Amino acid sequence: MFTGIVTAIGTVVEAQSKGPSLKRLAIACPYEAAGIEIGASIACAGVCLTVTALREREDGEPGCTFQVEAAAETLSKTMVGAWAPGTRVNLERSLKMGDELGGHLVTGHVDGVGTILKIDQIAPDPDEPWGATARFHIRAPQGLPRFIAAKGSICLDGTSLTVNTVEDDVFTVLLIPHSFSVTTWGERKAGDPVHVEVDLMARYAARLAEARPGG
Structure with missing residues (x-):
């Protein structure tokens, strides 16, 4: 669950299609890797995606690069299939109990x-x-x-x-x-x-x- 309050902008640095029903993306962002667990959800341009891997940024900027995968349903409902290296996307970490609800309740399931x-x-x-x-x-x-x-x-x-x-x-x-x-x-x-x-x-x-x- 999210709030729609963007907390960072990420940049796609890798995009690989694994057939017509799966796409793997690596996104560089300002978030610290120590604060992200494998399996965590991050809203990427409003799309809830699961972190499958983490590594250091290759450009030397602070933060990390996280990997996500988008399956057939996501690719059919969103523009994720068109994302390529250089694409910039709004990011938001998932909501924690007790966090300020500054926007409104957002699921990350794009319609x-x-x-x-x-x-x-x-x-x-x-x-x-x-x-x-x-x-x-x-x-x-x-x-x-x-x-x-x-x-x-x-x-x-x-x-x-x-x-x-x-x-x-x-x-x-x-x-x-x-x-x-x-x-x-x-x-x-x-x-x-x-x-x-x-x-x-x-x-x-x-x-x-x-x-x-x-x-």
């Missing part, structure tokens, strides 16, 4: 891939690469719009965000300069894919409604 349609800068600041905030217009994956509500929570590329508006299958979110400085969102442009995980409560509420007599 699908959305598309950034447009990015609006708001109140531009010449000293910032982005404006004071930036509005992202995102098309939700098929079947997910019913789980997305204005003022509700959504996890995009591992980042907990508040939905501002919803119109048909398009919703908007706002990001502030701090978010751009600690995540990969500053690299995003119109047309880019984005991992989408809908709010856990919305998912179960919809399932309960469907299970009621008469739908």
Whole structure:
């Protein structure tokens, strides 16, 4: 379980496909190896992946390189299959009991891939690469719009965000300069894919409604 509060940015340094249903990745990150156990879960761009090996970074930077493997279900629902050396991803360690819940409860089970349609800068600041905030217009994956509500929570590329508006299958979110400085969102442009995980409560509420007599 995660919160959608990104704590580091990792860089893919190795990517090997083991046939069409398995991909092995090595990701360099600032996390200390001593704090990670084999079998631990790390959210990589919102995708919960299991650490299978650890080693020192080869670039001399502080931190470690951890290895993960993505199987068929993950590859079919996410962009992990397209990750290559140099790909930068948002990272979050799994939640511990007693940790501050700064975002919302996130499982790391991505529901699908959305598309950034447009990015609006708001109140531009010449000293910032982005404006004071930036509005992202995102098309939700098929079947997910019913789980997305204005003022509700959504996890995009591992980042907990508040939905501002919803119109048909398009919703908007706002990001502030701090978010751009600690995540990969500053690299995003119109047309880019984005991992989408809908709010856990919305998912179960919809399932309960469907299970009621008469739908």
